[in-house]
Amino acid sequence: MNGGIIAILITLTVIGGVSVSTVAYFTLQRHRADAVAMAGYRKLAEEAVANQEALRAELEAVTARLTAVEELLRSVDA
Template sequence: MTGAVIAIAVVLIVVGGITGSVIAYFRLQRHRADAPAMAEYRRLAEESVAQQESLRGQLAELEARIKGVETLLRSVD
């Protein structure tokens, strides 16, 4: 009886190890497939940040122009 329990335990350990290895392998393959997509998302995020900073600069320039026009209009009255 003890020999059968040991044999079953060994088989379960081996099957568990193989199952874990297969799962780890397919997770690695999925991660490798996702890496280019994540790099593209990162590039898009950096690009959007650069565009947002550019828009902030343009907005600040427009705000300065509007203040100049307001000052000019107040001086006319």
């Protein structure tokens, strides 16, 4: 009777270890996939910031030109 219980305990321990290892492996794979996705989002965010800065610089140039045109029109009226 004791040998049967010991065999069952050993079997359950092995099955438990394999189960825990399998769950840990798939959890690790999910975290790796999340890390890859986050890297992609980070790259998109950096590109968006760069584009926004370029647009801001272009808007400043257009504003400067518009100011010059307004001054020219005011000088013509006066």
